[in-house]
Amino acid sequence: MADLTLDNVRKVFDDGGDDIVAVDDVSLDIEDGEFLVLVGPSGCGKSTTLRMIAGLESITAGEIRLGDRVINDVKSQHRDIAMVFQSYALYPHMTVRENMSFGLEESTDMPDSDIHSRVEDAGADLDIDELLDRKPGELSGGQQQRVALGRAIVRDPEVFLMDEPLSNLDAKLRAQMRTELQHLQEDLGVTTVYVTHDQTEAMTMGDRIAILDAGELQQVGTPLECYHQPANQFVAGFIGEPSMNFFDVERQGTRLIADGWESNTSFSYPLSEGTLDELGDTTDLTLGVRPEDIELRTEVEGDHAFETVVDVVEPMGNENAVHLQFDLEETHPDTFTATVGGMTSIDAGQPVVARFPEETVHIFDRHTGEALRNRELDSVETLETTI
Amino acid sequence: MSTKTNKSTADRLFEVDYYRVALYGTLVVMLAFFLAPIETGIVTSFKTQTAVAETLPFLPAGGEGFTLSKWNTAIDVLSRGLLNSLAFAVPATLLSGLLGSITAYGLTLVNWRGQVAVLTLFVAGIFIPYQAVLVPLSKFWGVYVQLGKSLGFFWATTGISKDYAALIELTVTHVAYGLPMCTILFRSYYKSMSTEMMEAARLDGATLRKIYQRIVFPLSKPMFAVVFIYQFTQIWNDLLFALILVSSSSSPAAPIVLILSGLGSSMEGTDFALRMAGAFTAAIPTLIVYILFGDKFAKGVAS
Numbered sequence: 001m002a003d004l005t006l007d008n009v010r011k012v013f014d015d016g017g018d019d020i021v022a023v024d025d026v027s028l029d030i031e032d033g034e035f036l037v038l039v040g041p042s043g044c045g046k047s048t049t050l051r052m053i054a055g056l057e058s059i060t061a062g063e064i065r066l067g068d069r070v071i072n073d074v075k076s077q078h079r080d081i082a083m084v085f086q087s088y089a090l091y092p093h094m095t096v097r098e099n100m101s102f103g104l105e106e107s108t109d110m111p112d113s114d115i116h117s118r119v120e121d122a123g124a125d126l127d128i129d130e131l132l133d134r135k136p137g138e139l140s141g142g143q144q145q146r147v148a149l150g151r152a153i154v155r156d157p158e159v160f161l162m163d164e165p166l167s168n169l170d171a172k173l174r175a176q177m178r179t180e181l182q183h184l185q186e187d188l189g190v191t192t193v194y195v196t197h198d199q200t201e202a203m204t205m206g207d208r209i210a211i212l213d214a215g216e217l218q219q220v221g222t223p224l225e226c227y228h229q230p231a232n233q234f235v236a237g238f239i240g241e242p243s244m245n246f247f248d249v250e251r252q253g254t255r256l257i258a259d260g261w262e263s264n265t266s267f268s269y270p271l272s273e274g275t276l277d278e279l280g281d282t283t284d285l286t287l288g289v290r291p292e293d294i295e296l297r298t299e300v301e302g303d304h305a306f307e308t309v310v311d312v313v314e315p316m317g318n319e320n321a322v323h324l325q326f327d328l329e330e331t332h333p334d335t336f337t338a339t340v341g342g343m344t345s346i347d348a349g350q351p352v353v354a355r356f357p358e359e360t361v362h363i364f365d366r367h368t369g370e371a372l373r374n375r376e377l378d379s380v381e382t383l384e385t386t387i
Numbered sequence: 388m389s390t391k392t393n394k395s396t397a398d399r400l401f402e403v404d405y406y407r408v409a410l411y412g413t414l415v416v417m418l419a420f421f422l423a424p425i426e427t428g429i430v431t432s433f434k435t436q437t438a439v440a441e442t443l444p445f446l447p448a449g450g451e452g453f454t455l456s457k458w459n460t461a462i463d464v465l466s467r468g469l470l471n472s473l474a475f476a477v478p479a480t481l482l483s484g485l486l487g488s489i490t491a492y493g494l495t496l497v498n499w500r501g502q503v504a505v506l507t508l509f510v511a512g513i514f515i516p517y518q519a520v521l522v523p524l525s526k527f528w529g530v531y532v533q534l535g536k537s538l539g540f541f542w543a544t545t546g547i548s549k550d551y552a553a554l555i556e557l558t559v560t561h562v563a564y565g566l567p568m569c570t571i572l573f574r575s576y577y578k579s580m581s582t583e584m585m586e587a588a589r590l591d592g593a594t595l596r597k598i599y600q601r602i603v604f605p606l607s608k609p610m611f612a613v614v615f616i617y618q619f620t621q622i623w624n625d626l627l628f629a630l631i632l633v634s635s636s637s638s639p640a641a642p643i644v645l646i647l648s649g650l651g652s653s654m655e656g657t658d659f660a661l662r663m664a665g666a667f668t669a670a671i672p673t674l675i676v677y678i679l680f681g682d683k684f685a686k687g688v689a690s
Contacts (some may be wrong), residue, residue: 056586062492076589089583094607102601107592155591 002067002158004030004053004191009062010288022048024215025062033065035182041238045215046195050161053148055079056374066109066158077107082152083161084180086168088144090136094276097132103155111147114248122154125184129171133186142173150183153188160192160328161183166201180202199239203227211235223363233369236288236362242321245336247287256287256363272358276380278373291321293360293375294338296346297353306353310348311335318342324354397520399657424440432457439659454660461664462648467637468643472623473552473672475642478651479561480619485561487569487614488607492599496585506574513569520564525631528556553633553640560620560632569614573609574686577603612683619676643669 012022023045053064055076064071071079073079083104083273091099100119104110118227123129126146138146143334145165152160165181166174182205196202197363203223211218211226211234219231223239236244247254247271254276257380258267269287271279279285284359297305306326312335314321319342323335338344338354363373405542417599427445434442438452494506528534534552535542542549580603629642636645647669651661677684 026576054586054590055530056589073436076586077594079590083587085583085587087583089580089581089587091584091588091602093602102588102593103591105595106594151587151591 002069002191003034004028004159004193005065006030006049006255007063007064008052009052010060011045011052011057011063012060021215023052023184026212026215026217027062028210028217028220030191030193032191035185035192035194035207037196037202037209038197039202039209039211039216039238040212042197044212045233047163047199049212050083050163050193050195054081054083055159077136077179080107080155080158081161082155082157082159083163084148084152084165086164087142088136088148088168090144090147090151092136095133095135096128096139098149099136100132100316103151118154119150124187125153126150136336141168141170142177145169145177149184153184156188157190160190162173162192162194164196167196167198181205182198194240198287199241202250203239208249209237209239213238214222229291229374230362231370232371233253233286233364236364236371240290242291242339243336244288244290244362246364247336249285249287251283256285262311267306269356275358275373279363282365282370282372285372286366286369287356288364289360289364291337291339293357294336295340295355295357296322296340296344300353302355304358305353308352308354310350310352312347312348316342317365320344320346322346322352324352388429388638393587413550429661431660432461434660436658437661439684443459451553455662457658457660458668460661461650461668464670465643465646465665467639468641468646469535469668469672471640472643475557475561476622476672479558479565479613482558483565483569484611484614484616486564488573488604488611489599490570491564491573491577492603494599495574496580496582496603509567511551512564513571517564521631522626522628524560528560528632533586542594548639550638550640553638555629556632557642560628561625564628565618565621568616571612572614572617573607609687611687612680613687616676616680616684620673623673 006026006028008025008027009023012027013020013022025161026049026108027046028036036051040046043343052059055071055074057319057349059072066079066081091102095138096104097119100122101115104115104118114333119132120129123132126149128143128146129141131139131147136147139147145168148165162181165294166177169177178201194201194205202211206223207225208220208222209221213234219226219235221229227236230239233246237246247258247267249258249267251257251271256267256269256271300307308324308326310322311325312323315322319339322340324338325335346352361373362375364371424444430445430447431439433453433455434457435452435454438448438454440449442452479670490509493507494502521680534555538555541547543553585598586603588602593601626644626648629645633641633645635641636649647665650665651658676683677687
């Protein structure tokens with residue numbers, strides 16, 4: 001076991017004379033036994049980063065270290081890293097047992113009897129001991145997934161790499177495997193880097209998550225840090241489902257005024273002293289508020305409430321996602337989303353008042369995307385204790 | 388709708404589908420067209436000289452006209468050639484298949500600089516006509532590499548005739564000229580193989596050689612069937628290289644095709660029955676190869 005360090009790692013692909021930067025100076029410290037999730041939209045460089053750690057892709061610049069050992073020029077074969085692929089990549093002509101033994105046979109001098117018992121143990125752990133003599137073609141997707149996992153586990157490597165291992169499973173199985181994988185990783189205590197584009201997986205599984213966009217690292221932190229204290233607008237919008245609502249606003253004095261809106265519902269949001277201090281002298285801003293933080297009322301009360309009309313309601317059982325519009329006229333057809341309890345009856349066309357409590361809003365610099373003000377975390381804690 | 392589908396079976400039996408009738412009619416004609424020469428050949432091979440002259444070619448001859456002697460003669464004369472041909476066709480087929488597979492692996496699933504240039508050479512190799520290399524080929528084996536001389540100790544110690552050096556020459560020549568085709572066939576097959584699987588094997592600690600041995604090779608079986616059938620038929624039936632390298636059907640190392648070409652023709656005229664029996668004897672090994680690898684062949688072609 002060892003910790004894994006990425007030091008200004010860069011990957012440039014040469015595409016017929018054009019240099020394409022896939023990974024742009026990414027630095028990460030992954031502690032021994034930690035479960036780190038690399039998350040980002042497709043094409044953000046997360047898989048390339050993983051493949052560089054695995055040695056399947058060369059490193060253009062920077063350094064990757066495993067413990068004290070620089071592994072930039074170490075071949076994949078000698079890195080002592082196991083990887084689980086999205087397509088599982090099982091060897092179709094071998095039985096499950098042979099698939100799982102392969103790595104031990106090739107990378108160690110372990111006697112056959114030891115390999116046999118290790119495979120049996122891993123098979124029992126993963127509940128696939130019944131399947132050991134079958135071939136991958138005779139297994140269901142979920143079972144193949146377990147075999148792929150088993151193949152990585154028996155090797156007892158320094159690092160596990162997982163490249164969207166759950167994305168070929170159906171929703172139910174995926175949720176089940178998510179928790180199972182977490183337990184497994186905790187039991188084994190092996191440093192794990194997990195790549196996904198699914199923010200739910202990132203939130204639920206990782207000790208820490210690293211968010212990548214366009215090859216650049218946006219933020220590294222615990223799931224709740226990234227959720228409540230996003231470093232920038234990209235992270236705020238990427239983490240969370242339904243995603244955060246953004247409004248382009250301009251600061252005029254102590255208020256935020258919606259950009260270019262001059263209708264009867266003109267949006268004016270007063271700010272407190274503390275918030276104003278955080279903003280400095282930036283005037284072009286983006287106001288962000290999470291759907292669950294929007295309070296729906298029947299009457300306008302206080303400064304942070306606005307009259308809106310319900311556009312669409314998406315009932316999910318446990319909650320309703322309510323799409324709201326400030327302005328019914330065509331000038332601003334954009335909607336924003338609020339979530340309310342599943343037992344709340346609400347209909348399309350109904351006028352409601354939406355309140356954005358000031359302690360829950362995020363404010364970003366509209367040009368750099370940087371977060372100038374994030375919600376206060378102490379309010380989260382008090383809320384939790386009252387439940 | 389319902390009345391239509393509820394027609395009784397009796398009604399359907401008498402319905403005539405003209406399309407089907409025409410289809411089956413055509414198929415029967417085609418079958419006859421393709422089988423007639425083979426049938427005629429088999430029937431003729433069992434006829435005496437007089438029966439060949441006096442009966443219709445495709446009708447079997449009964450009684451006096453029936454004989455097994457032509458087959459006996461054909462097998463007697465050809466058995467030497469049959470063994471010679473097997474002696475170079477089998478190793479040449481296996482070698483060209485194996486080397487083709489390894490070459491394709493190196494050119495497809497392994498990354499290195501200059502791959503494209505080497506591949507281009509292989510593709511070009513397919514288009515070189517055999518006729519264009521006949522002179523250099525005979526010069527190569529006749530002047531530069533004289534196996535009869537250089538392996539002198541071997542012929543001396545084993546007591547095998549020097550003439551058999553031609554079989555080694557044929558093996559090497561056929562491997563060399565079959566390699567480009569085999570490589571391209573395997574390459575197209577390997578390109579469809581999952582790269583993630585190769586990467587998984589690399590991460591599992593397998594070396595290039597081990598990945599070939601334990602993963603690529605076992606997964607290539609259907610393609611080996613295709614290549615073996617193709618190469619064996621090609622090499623077995625090749626007359627050109629045999630003529631250049633062995634030249635005389637009287638040589639102890641003469642391949643079957645060389646002996647077959649002179650079989651049944653003499654000053655008195657052509658012995659058709661003997662020629663037919665000889666042709667079938669020479670064709671049997673290729674038939675056996677088709678039967679052995681047939682099911683795998685279908686799989687390989689389908690992929």
